[in-house]
Amino acid sequence: MTLECSRKLYREACRYFPGGVNSPVRAFGAVGGNPLFIKKGAGARITDADGNTYIDYVMSWGALILGHAAPEVVAAVRKAVGLGSSFGAPTQAESELAQVISKAIPSMERLRFVSSGTEAAMSAIRLSRGFTGRDKIIKFDGCYHGHADSLLVKAGSGAATQGIPGSAGVTASLSRDTMVCPYNDIDTFRKVVIKNAASIACVIIEPVAANMGVVTPDAAFLKEVRDLTARHGIVLIFDEVITGFRFHFGGVQTLQKITPDLTCLGKIIGGGLPIAAYGGKKEIMACIAPSGPVYQAGTLCGNPVAVAAGLAMLKVLKTKNFAALDQRTERLCQGLKERFSRRKINITINRCGSLFTVFFTPGPVTDFTTAKASDTTRYAAYFHTMLKAGINLPPSQFEAQFVSFSHTDKDIAATLRGLA
Numbered sequence: 001m002t003l004e005c006s007r008k009l010y011r012e013a014c015r016y017f018p019g020g021v022n023s024p025v026r027a028f029g030a031v032g033g034n035p036l037f038i039k040k041g042a043g044a045r046i047t048d049a050d051g052n053t054y055i056d057y058v059m060s061w062g063a064l065i066l067g068h069a070a071p072e073v074v075a076a077v078r079k080a081v082g083l084g085s086s087f088g089a090p091t092q093a094e095s096e097l098a099q100v101i102s103k104a105i106p107s108m109e110r111l112r113f114v115s116s117g118t119e120a121a122m123s124a125i126r127l128s129r130g131f132t133g134r135d136k137i138i139k140f141d142g143c144y145h146g147h148a149d150s151l152l153v154k155a156g157s158g159a160a161t162q163g164i165p166g167s168a169g170v171t172a173s174l175s176r177d178t179m180v181c182p183y184n185d186i187d188t189f190r191k192v193v194i195k196n197a198a199s200i201a202c203v204i205i206e207p208v209a210a211n212m213g214v215v216t217p218d219a220a221f222l223k224e225v226r227d228l229t230a231r232h233g234i235v236l237i238f239d240e241v242i243t244g245f246r247f248h249f250g251g252v253q254t255l256q257k258i259t260p261d262l263t264c265l266g267k268i269i270g271g272g273l274p275i276a277a278y279g280g281k282k283e284i285m286a287c288i289a290p291s292g293p294v295y296q297a298g299t300l301c302g303n304p305v306a307v308a309a310g311l312a313m314l315k316v317l318k319t320k321n322f323a324a325l326d327q328r329t330e331r332l333c334q335g336l337k338e339r340f341s342r343r344k345i346n347i348t349i350n351r352c353g354s355l356f357t358v359f360f361t362p363g364p365v366t367d368f369t370t371a372k373a374s375d376t377t378r379y380a381a382y383f384h385t386m387l388k389a390g391i392n393l394p395p396s397q398f399e400a401q402f403v404s405f406s407h408t409d410k411d412i413a414a415t416l417r418g419l420a
Contacts, residue, residue, distance in 0.1 A: 041068025067406025080308035111279025117241035117266035118146025128202035130294035142212030142368025213357035271313030275306035389418030
């Protein structure tokens with residue numbers, strides 16, 4: 001396998017982009033080496049600039065649940081762009097997509113389209129503050145909700161503490177309004193809420209965490225989060241940018257029978273194009289301009305090409321068998337466990353539906369602290385072993401792997417042979 005074209009393209013990219021990439025997650029800093037430059041994708045496979053083909057488990061970080069270049073999505077995009085790429089004015093298709101989403105996720109009584117998951121989370125938090133008149137927010141250590149300043153905050157030294165800046169450029173004063181709790185630790189969360197209830201505008205959480213690797217919530221954890229926030233008039237935001245339409249045709253909230261006040265969506269609802277949404281209770285969403293005093297706008301919000309891609313994606317997705325996708329993912333994870341066991345390598349695989357992460361630790365992995373116990377050196381070796389075998393994995397231990405409807409049983413078998 002040669003990667004000379006990718007290396008050359010990377011050197012050229014470094015002349016223009018910080019680190020040679022337009023998003024840090026694409027860099028290979030955590031595993032070593034240079035990133036692949038991708039030329040095309042089809043189904044479960046991608047081809048790089050050198051002509052090497054890989055079975056892909058990144059899938060545009062979960063957006064491509066139907067696979068690369070899904071024919072129905074491609075056709076819809078071609079038709080839409082032929083009519084105009086952007087109008088800066090309302091279109092009927094926006095309402096059609098909103099109707100599909102709100103029917104699938106009934107808690108989203110009203111919604112607003114934006115262009116990224118970051119915008120959705122940032123806007124939902126601003127809306128929560130405007131609705132409640134309160135300033136503080138709670139997030140959970142290891143959960144990622146985009147790169148807005150108030151969300152790039154990490155836990156301090158205590159079990160639950162005032163956040164500290166997690167990035168240069170994030171001010172300490174802004175961080176003081178963000179409190180960080182450990183994921184799955186309901187006792188700590190309860191104490192923080194009771195102590196600060198009158199000043200907390202919202203709690204934002206991934207109902208299945210996928211940005212410290214996959215971490216599932218304890219059975220009673222999310223229910224108690226919902227009960228406490230409701231009791232104290234705190235807006236509960238479910239960040240379903242990754243989980244929305246991932247496990248069934250709707251939100252994970254429906255499966256867990258927990259109704260948040262606001263929900264953020266992205267990735268799958270755009271079919272691979274940049275679109276996201278936030279929405280929830282009518283009385284909360286009524287605070288958004290032009291109906292209310294909370295301002296949020298965007299030239300490309302509800303972009304007609306992205307909306308067309310999303311409509312096509314969801315139309316096909318509604319016909320799919322999610323149980324079969326879950327079973328295929330389970331077969332892959334079970335096969336990985338058996339192969340690592342034969343090598344006497346301690347791993348923990350956390351899986352939820354078609355999301356999973358291989359942690360190089362005996363586990364269990366229940367929060368960010370236990371996730372960070374994983375041996376990242378071993379993960380880097382695993383990553384490169386699989387890459388040489390034609391398997392593309394996330395270039396970081398702390399990311400999810402995504403199985404799509406385009407992955408076949410033959411793809412699963414070929415993936416397992418890569419580790420044989």
